[in-house]
Amino acid sequence: AAGVIQSPRHLIKEKRETATLKCYPIPRHDTVYWYQQGPGQDPQFLISFYEKMQSDKGSIPDRFSAQQFSDYHSELNMSSLELGDSALYFCASRIGQVSEKLFFGSGTQLSVL
């Protein structure tokens, strides 16, 4: 079965650089979530989208932005990267208004040097 696809799998950036993470939800899933997980931490909710509109916002820094496109894929844009942004970034998807289950991708490991 198709799963949530995230790219890239690994990303290395320097401080003050920008990064773009991509998420391709399971086909027919219209709701996407982004989570950040620092080393030894629990996943922290960043932002979510339903039908291409932002549906909820968590602890996402102002330096980050995200959007969901017409094909339902989502991108997380991160600017002025800081060392503390080094983390695993997970994307999850579900069928909004229908399912209670979130399906997570394998994550993108971002390392800021």
Added chain:
Amino acid sequence: DAKTTQPTSMDCAEGRAANLPCNHSTISGNEYVYWYRQIHSQGPQYIIHGLKNNETNEMASLIITEDRKSSTLILPHATLRDTAVYYCIVRVGLNSGYSTLTFGKGTMLLVSP
């Protein structure tokens, strides 16, 4: 969302049942109990959820007390691959209009040979 309390860690012998408790004494009538797990550095995985009745699926069983103030996730025959952090999350249904799923501190289950 209601606060949950889980043990920090638990051990289980391979082949035995793993019973993971969760206290949620402030749960409201419209709040569900969700269980997810995260195997090291992988994306969280949905296990099961319920409102008031006990639930069972191919992965686990969820037993919710009659007063709904606590619940137990049961893995009937634990394997080494069940070693993971297990998260108990209590919140209103995702389709109620609130889309966020918040991860707190979970239980690290270690299954040993």
